[in-house]
Amino acid sequence: MEKVIEIKNLTKVFKNGRGITDINLDIHRGEIFGFLGPNGSGKTTTMKIMTGLMKPDSGDVKILGHSVLEDFEKAMEKVGCIIETAESYPYLTAYENLKQFSRYYKNVDDDRINEVLELTGIIKYKNEKPRKFSLGMKQRLGIAAAILSKPEVIILDEPLNGLDVEGMLDMRNLIKSLAERENTTFFISSHLIHDVELTCTHIGILYNGKLLNVDTTRNILNNYASLENYFVSEVETNGKV
Known part of the structure; x- marks a missing residue:
């Protein structure tokens, strides 16, 4: 292996x-x-x-x-990762956060952003800002960011x-x-x-x-x-x- x-x-x-x-x-x-x-x-x-x-x-x-x-x-x-706490930009929406993160990667488009929002269960909150999120919701957004680029x-x-x-x-x-x-x-x-x-x-x-x-x-x-x-x-x- x-x-x-x-x-x-x-x-x-x-x-x-x-x-x-x-x-x-x-x-x-x-x-x-x-x-x-x-x-x-x-x-x-x-x-x-x-x-x-x-x-x-x-x-x-x-x-x-x-x-x-x-x-x-x-x-x-x-590699995708979260160490200690899931960080995000509190003044951007969940979608805008992932859009910002996507700039670091090749071939991450809007379809992929919506896909990870769906996978982590926060698609319906995509236009809300994480400063209003619970700890669990912030964690979901962090995991969405961690898997955004389809890391190995x-x-x-x-x-x-x-x-x-x-x-x-x-x-x-x-x-x-x-x-x-x-x-x-x-x-x-x-x-x-x-x-x-x-x-x-x-x-x-x-x-x-x-x-x-x-x-x-x-x-x-x-x-x-x-x-x-x-x-x-x-x-x-x-x-x-």
Whole structure:
């Protein structure tokens, strides 16, 4: 299988001692990888390094064969992402925001903008400004922007943050559909165990800045009653609880 994301010996430790240590991970095309861990475990730090927002102390990340550190533009050329919060221009409408973002890409026309608005469930709000949106609506708009260019890799930091039950179901179905129909590769961080279990094909547990284990969701659920049981077992096995 084709490696799409390669993380090698990635380390970033802050002055307070928190961060990530020696992360190694391979993610293949079409996988929906869930980066599961409690708040403060290092998920966002890893994703910031993956997207060039932060430099590691050591190690490297390659996306589609290109180093984020040495060939950033090539590495990010076919990547869509949301890190921490979905940002938008509050004085522009949802449609105008996506129109503005479309200027960064080739072959993104009005049809594609309307398509992603439909896919994320905000087509009827296309002429409203996001300053009036709820957190969940802003998140939907951010995801629309992330998938606008039909990226091969999508990196989402807590993508279900702020969504109601219907929104969570919509986003879960959208992620699965893109992975299945377009072979899109997803890297998703979350602390919501149940949603990771229902969404992701592969799961890695990050705890206190260390990657404890990586396995397929199918294997995990064949051996444990739930992902929660697996998580507790892995943490206890590694002597952290």
